[in-house]
Structures are given as C-alpha cells and as structure tokens.
Amino acid sequence: MLDSTIGELKFDAQGLIPAVVQDADNGELLMVAWMNAASLKSTIETGKTHFWSRSRKKYWMKGESSGHTQTVVSISTDCDKDVLRIAVRQIGGACHTGYRSCFSWHLREDGWVEEGQKMFDPDDVYKKG
Amino acid sequence: MLDSTIGELKFDAQGLIPAVVQDADNGELLMVAWMNAASLKSTIETGKTHFWSRSRKKYWMKGESSGHTQTVVSISTDCDKDVLRIAVRQIGGACHTGYRSCFSWHLREDGWVEEGQKMFDPDDVYKKG
Numbered sequence: 622m623l624d625s626t627i628g629e630l631k632f633d634a635q636g637l638i639p640a641v642v643q644d645a646d647n648g649e650l651l652m653v654a655w656m657n658a659a660s661l662k663s664t665i666e667t668g669k670t671h672f673w674s675r676s677r678k679k680y681w682m683k684g685e686s687s688g689h690t691q692t693v694v695s696i697s698t699d700c701d702k703d704v705l706r707i708a709v710r711q712i713g714g715a716c717h718t719g720y721r722s723c724f725s726w727h728l729r730e731d732g733w734v735e736e737g738q739k740m741f742d743p744d745d746v747y748k749k750g
Numbered sequence: 751m752l753d754s755t756i757g758e759l760k761f762d763a764q765g766l767i768p769a770v771v772q773d774a775d776n777g778e779l780l781m782v783a784w785m786n787a788a789s790l791k792s793t794i795e796t797g798k799t800h801f802w803s804r805s806r807k808k809y810w811m812k813g814e815s816s817g818h819t820q821t822v823v824s825i826s827t828d829c830d831k832d833v834l835r836i837a838v839r840q841i842g843g844a845c846h847t848g849y850r851s852c853f854s855w856h857l858r859e860d861g862w863v864e865e866g867q868k869m870f871d872p873d874d875v876y877k878k879g
Contacts (some may be wrong), residue, residue, distance in 0.1 A: 648777020
C-alpha cells in the first residue's frame with residue numbers, strides 16, 4: 622500500500638521530489654530539501670524527516686548530527702503530485718546556520734538582509750572532529 | 751542593484767529557482783512554482799507573482815486568466831540561496847483545480863485523500879474558447 626502511494630508521486634529525472642517543511646503549529650516555513658522514494662518511506666515509517674542530499678549524495682535524517690530533529694505531523698502533496706508539504710514539530714533550529722528557519726535572508730532595498738531567530742551556535746553543534 | 755541582488759541567487763542548470771508561495775497572514779502553503787531571473791524581476795517590479803512554466807515553456811503572471819492574482823508582501827531566500835519564499839495576499843484560489851491551496855491531497859492510511867477549501871469552479875473560470 623505504502624509503496625503504491627509513494628509511486629503515485631512524480632519524482633524528477635534524478636528520482637527526487639522537493640519537500641517543503643513547515644511548522645505544524647504556526648505555518649512558519651522552516652526549510653526545503655529533497656526526498657527520494659526511500660527517504661520518504663523512512664519519513665513515513667519513523668515519523669522523523671529523512672532527505673536525500675544532492676551535494677553529499679547521501680541519505681540523511683534531519684537532526685542526526687545536531688539533535689534538531691523534526692517530528693512529522695502530516696504529509697500532503699499538490700495538484701501535480703510533484704512537491705511534498707511536510708508539517709512538523711521542530712526541535713531547536715532547522716537551519717545549519719543556527720536559525721530556526723532557513724529562510725532568514727530577506728529582500729530589502731539594499732539586497733538580501735540576514736535576520737532571524739538564532740536557536741544555537743553552529744560551532745557548538747557541528748563540532749569539528 | 752536589483753540585477754546584482756537577483757544574480758546572487760543560485761538558479762539551476764535550466765536557469766530556474768523554486769518559489770514557495772505562502773499566505774502572508776496565516777502561513778498557509780499555497781503553491782510551489784518556478785521562476786527564472788526575468789519572472790523574479792517582474793514579480794519584484796510589479797508586486798504581482800510571475801513564474802516560468804516548465805511544461806508550457808512560457809512566462810506567466812499568476813491570475814492572468816483566472817483573475818486570482820497574488821500581491822507580494824515579502825520575498826526571502828534560504829541559507830543556500832537556491833529557493834525563494836514569497837509571502838502574498840491571494841485573491842480567490844491559488845490552485846487551478848479550484849482549491850485555495852494546491853496542497854489539498856493528504857496522506858492517509860488509504861493513500862492520498864483530496865480535501866480542501868474550494869474557492870471556485872474551474873469550469874467557470876477557465877472557460878474553453
């Protein structure tokens with residue numbers, strides 16, 4: 622059943638679909654990342670978001686190194702079935718820069734201005750070995 | 751100034767960037783569509799969302815045939831500068847199927863279940879010529 626439900630989605634030529642991750646309570650847009658069929662299946666089965674990293678070519682669970690996991694509340698798709706919406710409860714911050722939301726660069730008269738709610742210091746969280 | 755601000759974004763190999771369109775007041779995820787540099791520039795200059803249709807290979811203003819335009823409230827980008835967030839005030843429905851949001855297919859035990867707020871009948875709005 623789950624495989625056929627996932628199979629109804631339109632993955633791109635690389636087998637990926639963008640996932641828009643939103644705070645389930647207040648609608649804040651937290652991040653956009655990519656999933657393949659396996660990471661979506663893990664997301665559904667574990668209730669924690671899993672993605673595919675295009676740059677690192679690696680399957681990852683959000684929060685696996687930072688502890689800032691996302692617990693899934695609901696999953697929806699759009700009229701074209703080619704984008705996912707994942708509503709979550711976020712622990713800590715979604716952004717590796719320390720912000721709660723990755724969308725913390727805002728268009729102003731003089732360009733992109735960084736402004737957001739810092740939840741952690743990335744140097745503390747992603748320690749170099 | 752505007753061209754260099756747009757130039758800081760990371761467009762993909764096709765010159766496109768995904769734009770997540772959200773209700774400025776309640777955070778509802780309305781739609782995800784693609785912009786190129788020209789459609790983003792029109793969006794900023796006119797205050798109405800403009801996109802690039804990958805299927806029709808055509809530049810379009812949201813609402814140009816339906817009247818269901820989106821007035822831009824703010825534009826942000828993420829830490830990788832490869833996704834846009836556009837907060838808007840939506841007239842009518844964002845989805846060509848008549849729903850307020852394109853994300854009206856929800857994952858349930860028995861698959862994707864269609865459920866949302868219908869704003870219009872698409873047969874009335876997109877009349878065949």
